[in-house]
Amino acid sequence: MIWNEARECMSRDEMANMQGARLRKLVSNVYHNVEFYRKKMQEMGLEPGDIKGIEDITKLPFTTKNDLRDNYPFGLLAVPQSQIVRVHASSGTTGKATVVSYTRRDIEAWQECVARDLVMCGVTKDDLIQVAYGYGLFTGGLGLHYGAENLGCMTVPMSTGNTKRLVTMMEDFGATAIACTPSYLLHIAEVIEEMGLRDKLKLKTAICGAEPWTEKMRLQIEEKLGINAHDIYGLSEVCGPGVACDCSFHKGLHIQEDHFFAEIVDKETLNPLGDGQVGELVFTTLTKEGMPLLRYRTKDLTSIDHSKCECGRTTPRISKFKGRSDDMLIIRGVNVFPSQVETALLEIEGVSPHYQMIVDRVNNLDTLEVQVEVDENVFSDEIREMENLTKKISAALQSALLIAVKVKLVEPRTLDRFEGKSKRVIDKRTFED
Amino acid sequence: MYLKQLTVFLENREGRLDNVTDVLAKNNINIVCLSLADTSEYGVIRMIVSDPEKAKAVLKEAGCLARLTDVLAISMEQKAGSLNRLTKIITEEGINIEYMYTLNSSREAGSMIIKCSDIDKGYEAVKKANLTLVDPETAYAM
Numbered sequence: 057m058i059w060n061e062a063r064e065c066m067s068r069d070e071m072a073n074m075q076g077a078r079l080r081k082l083v084s085n086v087y088h089n090v091e092f093y094r095k096k097m098q099e100m101g102l103e104p105g106d107i108k109g110i111e112d113i114t115k116l117p118f119t120t121k122n123d124l125r126d127n128y129p130f131g132l133l134a135v136p137q138s139q140i141v142r143v144h145a146s147s148g149t150t151g152k153a154t155v156v157s158y159t160r161r162d163i164e165a166w167q168e169c170v171a172r173d174l175v176m177c178g179v180t181k182d183d184l185i186q187v188a189y190g191y192g193l194f195t196g197g198l199g200l201h202y203g204a205e206n207l208g209c210m211t212v213p214m215s216t217g218n219t220k221r222l223v224t225m226m227e228d229f230g231a232t233a234i235a236c237t238p239s240y241l242l243h244i245a246e247v248i249e250e251m252g253l254r255d256k257l258k259l260k261t262a263i264c265g266a267e268p269w270t271e272k273m274r275l276q277i278e279e280k281l282g283i284n285a286h287d288i289y290g291l292s293e294v295c296g297p298g299v300a301c302d303c304s305f306h307k308g309l310h311i312q313e314d315h316f317f318a319e320i321v322d323k324e325t326l327n328p329l330g331d332g333q334v335g336e337l338v339f340t341t342l343t344k345e346g347m348p349l350l351r352y353r354t355k356d357l358t359s360i361d362h363s364k365c366e367c368g369r370t371t372p373r374i375s376k377f378k379g380r381s382d383d384m385l386i387i388r389g390v391n392v393f394p395s396q397v398e399t400a401l402l403e404i405e406g407v408s409p410h411y412q413m414i415v416d417r418v419n420n421l422d423t424l425e426v427q428v429e430v431d432e433n434v435f436s437d438e439i440r441e442m443e444n445l446t447k448k449i450s451a452a453l454q455s456a457l458l459i460a461v462k463v464k465l466v467e468p469r470t471l472d473r474f475e476g477k478s479k480r481v482i483d484k485r486t487f488e489d
Numbered sequence: 490m491y492l493k494q495l496t497v498f499l500e501n502r503e504g505r506l507d508n509v510t511d512v513l514a515k516n517n518i519n520i521v522c523l524s525l526a527d528t529s530e531y532g533v534i535r536m537i538v539s540d541p542e543k544a545k546a547v548l549k550e551a552g553c554l555a556r557l558t559d560v561l562a563i564s565m566e567q568k569a570g571s572l573n574r575l576t577k578i579i580t581e582e583g584i585n586i587e588y589m590y591t592l593n594s595s596r597e598a599g600s601m602i603i604k605c606s607d608i609d610k611g612y613e614a615v616k617k618a619n620l621t622l623v624d625p626e627t628a629y630a631m
């Protein structure tokens with residue numbers, strides 16, 4: 057089944073024509089309505105008329121996460137604020153969040169993309185889907201929810217948290233699909249086993265995303281639960297989940313490229329790379345109204361394949377992610393930057409900014425331990441004082457990162473120093489097959 | 490009039506305590522008495538040593554986190570109720586005992602190390618009750 061054959065199976069030429077027309081309109085729109093882009097283009101001596109087709113996209117300026125932060129919260133809007141109907145946000149590299157605004161049409165385009173992806177995963181309107189992503193500023197919950205409703209699924213907004221209740225409802229309602237992070241699904245699988253319900257469930261499809269996972273883990277999930285598991289990709293800056301998804305052939309994730317034009321560029325030189333070459337994934341939001349972005353650098357490293365897929369779709373496919381070109385971590389689906397930890401620690405009086413983050417996966421759930429070196433300023437002979445300090449640090453980190461953090465106090469100068477500086481992150485999770 | 494207690498932070502890792510005693514031994518510093526307070530993650534080791542200032546300096550050099558804390562050392566009779574008498578005096582003055590441990594003990598007499606929430610008030614209370622304080626130099630030489 058294909059949700060929108062006209063778009064998803066369009067010939068490459070037709071697609072390029074359509075993208076060209078959309079890009080011309082987009083460039084003229086941001087030139088006239090977004091000061092940030094007008095200035096950038098003027099600095100480069102570029103006028104909207106210089107962009108004639110999609111192949112001219114490489115002439116346009118890049119956009120980075122820092123640009124979003126500098127224009128926090130609504131500086132990059134291309135429409136009056138009154139036309140915005142929704143706002144989402146994700147963590148920024150420092151204290152400020154990255155905010156994204158949507159018009160009604162942006163929400164419609166988003167739910168169209170998610171519906172296409174769900175159908176790609178084999179979901180139909182007769183399915184009953186549990187959405188077990190967080191609902192809120194995070195795009196996961198509401199993104200999948202609107203897409204599933206758009207498709208016509210019976211949609212259950214579970215959100216995250218109470219896994220036993222989720223499994224009970226999965227049985228009682230006869231849920232046939234679930235959307236959540238892959239690590240959470242593995243945890244759910246264990247609870248299902250504990251409750252002895254595996255044979256009583258009707259679950260057949262899982263749509264997982266928001267964190268990197270391996271093909272091995274996908275197969276493990278499929279085998280454990282006797283279902284089909286698919287990888288859905290998205291980032292809030294561009295829209296949220298639904299930007300790309302893998303079909304039943306699992307040979308890369310199909311990009312909804314009539315909405316999101318993808319380029320792969322060399323992470324150092326930023327020069328465009330050809331099919332099969334690994335580089336940084338860059339998106340241009342061809343149809344967005346609220347906060348359109350030109351050549352947004354995702355920092356995700358991958359490669360692209362424009363050949364026609366066995367499933368019949370002509371949309372290009374990106375391979376599973378090979379890593380990131382920055383130090384962002386995804387922990388329980390939440391974006392975490394080491395700089396956030398540093399900023400939070402520096403705000404606590406007397407605490408040294410020498411820390412190390414230990415990321416691990418225990419019982420299929422991501423864990424974060426932050427080890428902080430104790431120094432003379434905060435060291436006390438009383439255990440109670442030390443415990444208060446631990447509590448204070450974990451509360452500060454939790455409110456900065458929005459995930460639970462275990463704090464461990466360690467002796468001074470014991471954390472590995474790397475070229476004179478601490479090695480900030482030890483990620484024990486494996487994403488390689 | 491107050492004793493300098495040597496306090497050292499220890500991670501619960503193999504060989505950490507060994508490292509501390511090693512440094513002290515190599516520098517010819519005697520450990521008179523010691524008490525260890527620990528959590529699952531780390532411990533705080535409190536000691537009365539023969540030369541607290543030197544001990545702190547050599548430990549610091551060895552990369553340990555050490556500090557000196559003022560505590561009281563009080564002589565006690567070796568008979569029933571003497572510890573109770575001491576704690577009563579202290580609490581009656583509205584002072585908290587943060588922790589205490591034995592400095593030394595023999596058949597005839599013993600002495601305790603006490604960390605009070607307010608050491609000056611603790612000192613006054615002990616004096617008022619006619620209890621005998623152990624002189625720091627005596628304690629270090631025990």
Ligand SMILES: [Zn+2]
Pocket residue numbers: 303304305310365366367368369
């Ligand atoms: Zn396909």
